[in-house]
Amino acid sequence: MLLEIDLDPNWNDSQPIYRQLRDKVVTMILEEVLKDGDALPSVRQVAAEYQLNPLTVMKGYQELVDEDLVEKKRGRGMFVKEGAQTALLRDERRRFLDDEWPQVIARIQRLGLKVGELLKKLNGEER
Amino acid sequence: MNAIVTARGLSKRFGETKALDNIDFTIAPGRIVGLIGPNGAGKTTALKALLGLTRFEGDLDVMGYDPYRQRAELMKKVCFIADVAILPRWLRVSQALDFVEGVHPQFSRERAEFFLAKTQISHKQRVRTLSKGMVTQLHLAIVMAIDVRLLVLDEPTLGLDILFRKQFYETVLGDYFDDQRTIIVTTHQVEEIENILTDLIFINDGRIVLNESMDNVAEKYVELLVAPDRCDAARALGAIHEREILGKRLFLYEGVAKQQLSELGELHRPSVADLFVAKMQGVAA
Numbered sequence: 001m002l003l004e005i006d007l008d009p010n011w012n013d014s015q016p017i018y019r020q021l022r023d024k025v026v027t028m029i030l031e032e033v034l035k036d037g038d039a040l041p042s043v044r045q046v047a048a049e050y051q052l053n054p055l056t057v058m059k060g061y062q063e064l065v066d067e068d069l070v071e072k073k074r075g076r077g078m079f080v081k082e083g084a085q086t087a088l089l090r091d092e093r094r095r096f097l098d099d100e101w102p103q104v105i106a107r108i109q110r111l112g113l114k115v116g117e118l119l120k121k122l123n124g125e126e127r
Numbered sequence: 128m129n130a131i132v133t134a135r136g137l138s139k140r141f142g143e144t145k146a147l148d149n150i151d152f153t154i155a156p157g158r159i160v161g162l163i164g165p166n167g168a169g170k171t172t173a174l175k176a177l178l179g180l181t182r183f184e185g186d187l188d189v190m191g192y193d194p195y196r197q198r199a200e201l202m203k204k205v206c207f208i209a210d211v212a213i214l215p216r217w218l219r220v221s222q223a224l225d226f227v228e229g230v231h232p233q234f235s236r237e238r239a240e241f242f243l244a245k246t247q248i249s250h251k252q253r254v255r256t257l258s259k260g261m262v263t264q265l266h267l268a269i270v271m272a273i274d275v276r277l278l279v280l281d282e283p284t285l286g287l288d289i290l291f292r293k294q295f296y297e298t299v300l301g302d303y304f305d306d307q308r309t310i311i312v313t314t315h316q317v318e319e320i321e322n323i324l325t326d327l328i329f330i331n332d333g334r335i336v337l338n339e340s341m342d343n344v345a346e347k348y349v350e351l352l353v354a355p356d357r358c359d360a361a362r363a364l365g366a367i368h369e370r371e372i373l374g375k376r377l378f379l380y381e382g383v384a385k386q387q388l389s390e391l392g393e394l395h396r397p398s399v400a401d402l403f404v405a406k407m408q409g410v411a412a
Binding site: 011013014015016017044045047048049050051052053054055056 | 159293296297298300301302304306319320322323324325341345350393394395396397398
């Protein structure tokens, strides 16, 4: 997590780091670790903790600004915009319904599972 | 923005040996530049020239000064931690602060105290009772308390354990660096600074082999992991280096379109260490 000391952030080498940083923040917003109106850790703080050059951090934050998830308040830093989580959830839901759900349905049909069985399972797990 | 350092045709000979062979480079403010090269490549000579500690041929401008002729002036504007940084063993920490306060007009005792307070070092201690890591912390506390625009670090973390090393760069990034300051750092521990750098300079045999911003490095260089049956196709695209990895072959390309490469295999971002090896060895099977 971003605010905790993380000795090994595990950057992968298939995506630029600023992009991975952007994804980390998005996950934190989705999981409500960062809520609407919360301040993001300062560029300096992230740079020091993750041992990144500040330009990389700024680039990652700029992505979030461009996506309208984060806003810059002059002299005060970066903040999660009102409605950011709702917007992200909407996108995630759409992505799930468009990309993942058809695959899940196909698999359910291949396995010959009945809707009733699935619902029973779902209710059972929620109890 | 005015450059902090401009070198044009910078050369330095020791007898027949050319330690620096007609090199050009520019360093802008607000950058963290890694100067990377094998032993004897000319890194320390370049830093010495920059700090006015050695004569040189060619043009060198450091913040408007000729470093060799105007060294006294320049010393008010730069800071330096040498790889062989030594403090007298009998010196007390408080005396070290007294001394720098006396000789350096840009030194803030308050800042130094602020940095020292974060360490285990006490004012009464003599240098000989400090561990190697603590000596480096003391150096860093003093150097970061000097308000200058250029900080030169020559192998600053040599011989320190991993916790001290991490803490060193954490302090530099968290409490010192900003867009008005510039840092030039040399190290053999490339992997620990590669994400910190904004610019990369490779030097070998007194010449510059690579000089790019990290953004450009990411654009220009890419690694491609290829299954054995597609090696010929990969080779035909002009890799600058290739090596075997887990039964597959890893090719490194310079300036080849990623789109074209991605059809042959998986793309990866090369580490600075891998790039360094490739640039030093050239194409090797």
